[in-house]
Amino acid sequence: MPDLVVAGAGMAGLVAAARARELGAEPVVLEKLQRAGGSMRLSSGVVWRHLDFERFREDCPGGDERLQRLVFERTDEGLRWLESLGAAVQVRSTGNPLTTGVRFSAGGLAAALFEAAGEVRFLTPLRERPADGTPLVLATGGFQANRRLLRRHVTVHADELLLRAAPGSSGDGLRIGLAAGGRRSEGLDQFYGRNMPAPPARVREQDFVRLGQLYARHAEVTSVEGERYEARTWSEVDVVQWTARQPGARAWFRVPEESLGERVRERTVSEMVEAAASAGAPVRRGDGSVSVETVAGVTATLGGLQVDERAEVVPGVFACGGDVGGIATGGWSSGLAAALVLGRVAAESALGV
Numbered sequence: 001m002p003d004l005v006v007a008g009a010g011m012a013g014l015v016a017a018a019r020a021r022e023l024g025a026e027p028v029v030l031e032k033l034q035r036a037g038g039s040m041r042l043s044s045g046v047v048w049r050h051l052d053f054e055r056f057r058e059d060c061p062g063g064d065e066r067l068q069r070l071v072f073e074r075t076d077e078g079l080r081w082l083e084s085l086g087a088a089v090q091v092r093s094t095g096n097p098l099t100t101g102v103r104f105s106a107g108g109l110a111a112a113l114f115e116a117a118g119e120v121r122f123l124t125p126l127r128e129r130p131a132d133g134t135p136l137v138l139a140t141g142g143f144q145a146n147r148r149l150l151r152r153h154v155t156v157h158a159d160e161l162l163l164r165a166a167p168g169s170s171g172d173g174l175r176i177g178l179a180a181g182g183r184r185s186e187g188l189d190q191f192y193g194r195n196m197p198a199p200p201a202r203v204r205e206q207d208f209v210r211l212g213q214l215y216a217r218h219a220e221v222t223s224v225e226g227e228r229y230e231a232r233t234w235s236e237v238d239v240v241q242w243t244a245r246q247p248g249a250r251a252w253f254r255v256p257e258e259s260l261g262e263r264v265r266e267r268t269v270s271e272m273v274e275a276a277a278s279a280g281a282p283v284r285r286g287d288g289s290v291s292v293e294t295v296a297g298v299t300a301t302l303g304g305l306q307v308d309e310r311a312e313v314v315p316g317v318f319a320c321g322g323d324v325g326g327i328a329t330g331g332w333s334s335g336l337a338a339a340l341v342l343g344r345v346a347a348e349s350a351l352g353v
């Protein structure tokens, strides 16, 4: 008999199981898919926090301040713990002057956590809370892979969205948590994602990072009906959410030629445009500018279950990672850091530490 059942072998679930084992418990991790790592394996691997808490609040004003404080205060200790497990560090910086953190190799991070997590049962989705009362940690990653829930909560254009995430996260944690008596968080209509090259572009899982179109700040952004939008955030989370609500979930990014050399973190606008063109996206050139048609790519839903600072949904049921809502509401903060901190907290609380 396991001491703890963890649903989901992605970032939050593997963290919770590894922490539980460190505390002397014998958890079992159930995973819906045939592989571990969830969206974490596809990610850029940057685990980060804002440099100062006030800026975190400004960027994500609708989030639960207690959970934000917890993530902010426990990210650094979580990073040291990940390194102690042997997760391979690529760079000790985020490339963003507003944030601090570490870029891991996503594959290396997944491998180190998998090794530390103990027993993982693949192709074994959790369908309901264990009847025998074993403590449960929900870590199923949110509901971005569920078109029906996206249509209900996010956009009527849900069928047009590009899923820019692993395919397993279809809202099971939310459903099971609510059935256990849990409550929904704020911000169920919000998600993190990226504008991506529009069809007929071919976007494979391994292209999710490379094909991101992160230059709305240098572009004139318009819907297919000609409505304009001005980017408001450095993460451009507002742009992708706006795009998701436009016809076809699409938007054109028109960039004047003189802006093609601008850099957004490690890439130039020109490199991102050419990546979209080579993937097969509609691209128009002329009149001193280049325009790329993009589609909203959904990476992670930001609404989910409400938890307290112990990551508790209801007694005996805990949640972490994308299953927890209300942390980044109104903006974007590191999903990997939230999964790291709340995964550790969920294990500690479930074991009564």
Ligand SMILES: Cc1cc2nc3c(=O)[nH]c(=O)nc-3n(C[C@H](O)[C@H](O)[C@H](O)COP(=O)(O)OP(=O)(O)OC[C@H]3O[C@@H](n4cnc5c(N)ncnc54)[C@H](O)[C@@H]3O)c2cc1C
Binding pocket: 007, 008, 009, 010, 011, 012, 013, 030, 031, 032, 033, 035, 036, 037, 038, 039, 040, 041, 042, 043, 044, 045, 046, 047, 048, 124, 125, 126, 127, 139, 140, 141, 142, 164, 165, 166, 167, 168, 169, 170, 172, 173, 208, 209, 299, 300, 320, 321, 322, 323, 333, 334, 335, 336, 337, 339
């Ligand atoms: C392309 C890309 C780039 C990203 N880059 C970054 C970045 O640099 N920094 C950052 O902070 N975040 C980034 N993210 C987001 C980050 O990956 C997620 O926030 C993080 O993985 C969330 O962790 P999680 O454990 O909640 O979900 P996941 O890591 O996705 O794991 C959830 C797991 O649960 C499984 N599951 C679902 N339902 C069930 C069920 N019923 N029973 C059992 N298992 C189930 C899924 O199959 C999956 O394996 C990125 C994501 C993508 C896709």
